[in-house]
Amino acid sequence: MNNIVHLTIADRKHELTIKEYRGQRVVTFRDIDELHRRPEGTAGRNFRENRQHFIEGEDYFELNQPDEIRRLGFERPQGGTPNKIILLTESGYLMLVKSFTDDLAWQVQRQLVNHYFRSKTLTTPKDNSLRQAEIEARLRNAKTRQAKLMKQMAEDFKDMLSPESIQLLVAGATELIMGRPLLPKPQIEVHFTATEIAEELGISANRLGRIANKYGLKTPEYGKWVLDKSPHSNKQVRSFIYNVRGRQALIDAYNREAEVRVVTLVPVDSTNMEKGSS
Missing domain, CATH: 3.10.260 (Mlu1-box Binding Protein; DNA-binding Domain)
Structure with missing residues (x-):
């Protein structure tokens, strides 16, 4: 200036x-x-x-x-x-x-x-360099504010987020500030909700839940408990989401249930009954 x-x-x-x-x-x-x-x-x-x-x-x-x-x-x-x-x-x-x-x-x-x-x-070139310095400073400030927000989210929602989600937020905030990744990002396992699996099978989520309870599929081996929004209110409710193994176990359990129903509902052949009685 x-x-x-x-x-x-x-x-x-x-x-x-x-x-x-x-x-x-x-x-x-x-x-x-x-x-x-x-x-x-x-x-x-x-x-x-x-x-x-x-x-x-x-x-x-x-x-x-x-x-x-x-x-x-x-x-x-x-x-x-x-x-x-x-x-x-x-x-x-x-x-x-x-x-x-x-x-x-x-x-x-x-x-x-x-x-x-x-x-x-x-x-002058000096003015241009000042303008460039201003742009870079504003960019650094914006990244710092964003990183602070991510870290604050990890702290505020630590009781609602999975450890993987918290680790992702902290790693992302560190990368924003330092300009390069310093903390390892967790491998995120694919999960499926009961509603998604139920829609795939053509049944209700409630019925799927009963099958999961009957066969004891709501364990760490097959998924994890998370906090989710209730469909009928703004409250947070516990919900179980299934990993790939859990999804397959549910499908297998549903198929076993279907086989039982088919055997139970097979009609009796009256002709064979008459031959057997003669």
């Missing part, structure tokens, strides 16, 4: 430090008050009173990270880094000064539009 734009307003020379954010030139409330010779705080007050008409990301940017504000070089006149700063784009500036109709205001607007916002002067 060491580049300077020289402006001539009402026969007076002004130096305005170039400020760029996200590829756009921007101005602060302090710049506007000084160039328009308004009492300090005028631009900020006008913005607050009409904020509902401004679109963030198009008319203005709000910076509220002290590290970012300090890195971009914004300081209070009396020294120190502000906690928050508003940067106005060209459209935001023009909207803000609509009420400034004096002769000086027209000159300031023309100078800023022609020689600042729409200047063809390219930023």
Whole structure:
């Protein structure tokens, strides 16, 4: 931000430090008050009173990270880094000064539009490197926030998630922060719900559950207990999900049940009965 734009307003020379954010030139409330010779705080007050008409990301940017504000070089006149700063784009500036109709205001607007916002002067390599550093810093911050969220989820839901799920969250968070995997990710075993297996067999999940209970198939050998949402409320309920071995055991048990029914329901041949009695 060491580049300077020289402006001539009402026969007076002004130096305005170039400020760029996200590829756009921007101005602060302090710049506007000084160039328009308004009492300090005028631009900020006008913005607050009409904020509902401004679109963030198009008319203005709000910076509220002290590290970012300090890195971009914004300081209070009396020294120190502000906690928050508003940067106005060209459209935001023009909207803000609509009420400034004096002769000086027209000159300031023309100078800023022609020689600042729409200047063809390219930023120096130093400016480009600062912009790249800003992008990289924002990316790191975003990854750090995402990693913290994943670790917090692992902590908050540790009683609801399987150990494999918790291990996946922690490993993913570590990879986001370090940029490469450091913790091994668990091998996730395929599981099937009772509803999925029941639909495959063409029966109800309740009937499948009775078969599983009858043959003792709800054991660690055949799957595991998990917390799931109740279909009739927002409560979490315990539900057993089956691994590949459990699925096959259920299918085998169902087939045995079907064979028993077929044998039981075979019709008796009355002709054979008569021959046997003669």
